[in-house]
Amino acid sequence: MEYGLRRYEATQRLLWFLFFLVCLGIAYLTTPTPSPTPPELSTMPRTLQPDMLKSLSFWLDFRWLRLDPFGKVLIYLVWVAFLFLGGRLLGLIVQYGGKYYVRSLLAADIGHPEENRKPSPLTSLSTRPEITVPVMLLLKKTDNIFLRLLFHPLRRLRVLLTNPQRTLSSETLAEKERRLAEMDWEIIWSSWTPFRWLLRLLLLVGLGQTVWLLYQHLQPALAGQRDLQELFGLVFNALIPLIQVIFLAVVCSVASGLLKRLDSLYLSGVDALFYDRFLNRLPYQSSDTPILLEMLQKNFQELHAALGRLERSVAAGKDPASKAPGNDK
Numbered sequence: 382m383e384y385g386l387r388r389y390e391a392t393q394r395l396l397w398f399l400f401f402l403v404c405l406g407i408a409y410l411t412t413p414t415p416s417p418t419p420p421e422l423s424t425m426p427r428t429l430q431p432d433m434l435k436s437l438s439f440w441l442d443f444r445w446l447r448l449d450p451f452g453k454v455l456i457y458l459v460w461v462a463f464l465f466l467g468g469r470l471l472g473l474i475v476q477y478g479g480k481y482y483v484r485s486l487l488a489a490d491i492g493h494p495e496e497n498r499k500p501s502p503l504t505s506l507s508t509r510p511e512i513t514v515p516v517m518l519l520l521k522k523t524d525n526i527f528l529r530l531l532f533h534p535l536r537r538l539r540v541l542l543t544n545p546q547r548t549l550s551s552e553t554l555a556e557k558e559r560r561l562a563e564m565d566w567e568i569i570w571s572s573w574t575p576f577r578w579l580l581r582l583l584l585l586v587g588l589g590q591t592v593w594l595l596y597q598h599l600q601p602a603l604a605g606q607r608d609l610q611e612l613f614g615l616v617f618n619a620l621i622p623l624i625q626v627i628f629l630a631v632v633c634s635v636a637s638g639l640l641k642r643l644d645s646l647y648l649s650g651v652d653a654l655f656y657d658r659f660l661n662r663l664p665y666q667s668s669d670t671p672i673l674l675e676m677l678q679k680n681f682q683e684l685h686a687a688l689g690r691l692e693r694s695v696a697a698g699k700d701p702a703s704k705a706p707g708n709d710k
Contacts, residue, residue, distance in 0.1 A: 386557075389540045390564055393533075397572040404468060408461040412453065448622065451590040455626065458583045462633045465576050469640050473647060479532025480651055486522055486538075487658045516542050534651050537561055541655065555660050562652045569644050576637060580630050587626030594619035 447456070520542055529535050541557055598615040 393568045401575045404464040412457045451586050454586050466636050479534045483534040587623045591623040
């Protein structure tokens, strides 16, 4: 693997890691601090009524998550998850803009080549690979550090065109693009790993909050020998944070599943962009083409020299001194 591809992979992974750290930092600075004992919780009924379970506002009341000792941690984790999903959606919209920008560049320089890039004689094909691919022109148009950091397709195009060798063949470009495509799919999939661990941690903290509330509610209830209905109400009230955390985790999982499908749609579009609008429009040129062209050029020069010698010999055969003896009488 070329070092350019390794650098590209390391840069992509670093950017996703920094994005997750930014989500953690923003959530830390903006997470509200829950009150130690919310006043409204002291008035919560100890017995459950059927009408309460049928009410949507009862299930969407997330004030139970504010309870100590894990209330702030729960709110922080939920806020990080929402920031992560929102940032991914916003970033996906930006990358779609980058894809259209790169497509316009390729359409201008590859789809409608200029006359100065028409095929030239054999003597220049081996020494001018830019005849079929305007490498320097495209690299110059993409030489913007801000756009490269913002647009993923632009970074991929620069890595594709950057070549340490003298000859840039379409065979090499196709192989490089294939490896870049596989790399991008693997990086996008692994970028969701912190979010998956975040949801697992959210469920674990929600379970800890429920266990703590069960301990706090059941200890005085068992000591006072409460009736069964009131005891059931206390247990259910303690389970509400875990139920709400599970609900939030399911919502986040569904949203992440949708965003993953959109990521796949975006990457498939980028792959089609580079294959259909770039590589498929280039004439096939293997990495052995310059060697073959030099051999053909050498053979052509030898053949031209042999034809010259033959012409000279034929011209010498038409000399008057070489006429037949009977014609001298």
